Amino acid sequence: MSYDLCVIGGGISGLGIAKEAQLRGLKTCLLEKSEIASSTSDNSLRIIHGGFRYLQSADILKVIESMKEQESLLKQFPDFIVPLPCLMPLNASGLKSKVPVSAALTFYDVLKFLFRAKLKRGKVLTKEQLPEISYFSQLKNSSFLQWYDALLLEPKNFSVFLAQKLSESGVDLFSKTACLGISRKSLGYEIACNGGVGDFLLSTKMVVNAAGAAITTIPLEGIKVERPQIKWLRAFNLVMKKQISSTYAIGIESSSGRLFFAVPRGAYTAIGTEYLPMTDNSPEVKSEEVEVFLDDFNSSLPGYDCSSSDIEKIEIGILPANSAGTLFSKKKLLVDGKYCEVVSTKYTTFQSQARSVLDTLLSK
Ligand SMILES: Cc1cc2nc3c(=O)[nH]c(=O)nc-3n(C[C@H](O)[C@H](O)[C@H](O)COP(=O)(O)OP(=O)(O)OC[C@H]3O[C@@H](n4cnc5c(N)ncnc54)[C@H](O)[C@@H]3O)c2cc1C
Incomplete structure (x- = not known):
């Protein structure tokens, strides 16, 4: 079997790259060692x-990329991605108080106008103007930010939909097929695979390694990439059986300065996201770690009082950070010839990431 491009990893990064490659007319295959998008994605x-939120770090390019990608995803996939109204209590002073936040909203509106983003405008509300959220009544804050983001309804359904479209358009999808190694050959690359039919080899002109936290574990022969030092973090959300709002996502800061997002999941609420160093190479989350997270969240939203018995599910993934343990703020593409590694940090930008990967490989 021979291809123009072989994509390793069927998370959202790999699916997006295979989609972009197919649009550009490349004969493409994708290898996923487990089920499609069953890992961090x-x-x-x-x-x-x-x-x-990236306005806080004054990273305007990142703001614009996210805004454009959000707008494009809302348009392309209205059955899977929908507008999400959000609320956040504002502080009495500092960057997260009424005046700076109102100024940021105005600036954001200008960017939205320039880039034709159509989601509703955000505004600052008084406590009296707040929509009914019983847990907010006990907060002492007098002003609240209301803004609009977007929500992916079901990652699993979305990935299955993308995978089906890829198959229909001629991309060969090999699920339950692991890449065992990649070797450079005179005219391209050879991929050693293990799947349902046992061990087999593929040949390809280009390779993208989008294997998430496993990218560094795939043996390479004749390929050298200058990897930054990556420290992998465990990241988790708690899905609680207690609803906060059926409509609104809540952003709220605890007294320790941790920012939580509580996102509606039907009758439940998903609260995230906690980032912790890996221990013993395992992404597992310990009960003490969950307790600390819940205590902090409870302290930020008086009256919610959730405990570990209210947990429906813990969602865990692995994300890349620098050697100091700070989450990478941007994707990284590491390239040698027609081999590219993708270190992804966000689901939101999977399509712009895919375009960068293909632009980079095809320009070589
Ligand atoms: C708790 C949490 C909350 C998050 N919240 C958000 C959010 O709200 N918004 C947002 O934009 N982003 C969010 N993210 C980030 C986002 O989920 C990730 O950046 C993204 O899903 C990474 O996708 P990926 O395809 O690069 O990696 P993965 O999803 O890890 O996919 C890699 C795939 O490669 C496969 N693989 C590994 N080794 C091999 C091999 N040898 N052969 C073949 N296949 C292999 C794996 O099985 C896996 O399916 C969150 C992440 C976490 C963990």
Whole structure:
């Protein structure tokens, strides 16, 4: 079997890259060692970020990329990605108080106008103007930010939909097929695979390694990439059986300064996201870690009082950070010839990431 491009990893990064490759007319295959999108991509908090929060770090390019990607995803996939109204209590002073936040909203509106983003405008509300959220009545804050982001309804359904479209358009999808190694050959690359039919080899002109936290574990022969030091973090959300709002996502800061997002999941609420160093190479989350997280959240939203018995599910994934343990703020593409590694940090930007990967490989 021979291809123009072989994509390793069937998370959202791999699916997006295979989709972009097919659009560009490349004969493409994708290898996934387990089920499609069963790893980190199935455990996201499901927010498709419009970039408003990145204004805080003054990263305007990132704001614009997120805004454009959010707008494009809402248009392309209205059955899977929908507008998400959000609320956040504002502080009495500092960056997260009424005046700076109102100024940021105005600036964000200008960007939205320039880039033709159509989601509703955000505004600052008084306590009296708040929609009914019983847990907010006990908060002492007098102003609240209301803004709009977007929500991916069901990652699993979305991935299955993308995979079906890929198959229909001629991409060869090999699920339950692991890449065992990649070797450079004179005219391209050879991929050693293990799947339902046992061990087999593929040949390809280009390779993208989008295997998430496993990218560094795939043996390479004749390929050298300058990898930054990556420290992998465990990241988790708790899905609680207690609803906060059926409509609104809540952003709220605890007294320790941790920012939580509580996102509606039908009658439940998903609260995230916690980032912790890996221990013993395992993404497992300990009960003490869950307790600390819940205590902190309870302290930020008086009256909610959730305990571990209210947990429906813990969603866990692995994300890349720098050596100091700070989450990578941007995707990284590591390239040698026609081999590219993708270190992804966001679900939201999977399509712009795919375009960068293909632009990079095809320009070589
Ligand atoms: C708790 C949590 C909350 C998050 N919330 C958000 C959010 O709200 N919004 C947002 O935009 N982003 C969010 N993210 C980030 C986002 O989910 C990830 O950046 C994204 O899903 C990474 O996708 P990926 O395809 O690169 O990796 P993965 O999903 O890990 O996919 C890699 C795939 O490669 C496969 N693989 C590994 N080794 C091999 C091999 N040898 N051969 C073949 N296949 C292999 C794996 O089985 C896996 O399916 C969150 C992440 C976490 C963990």
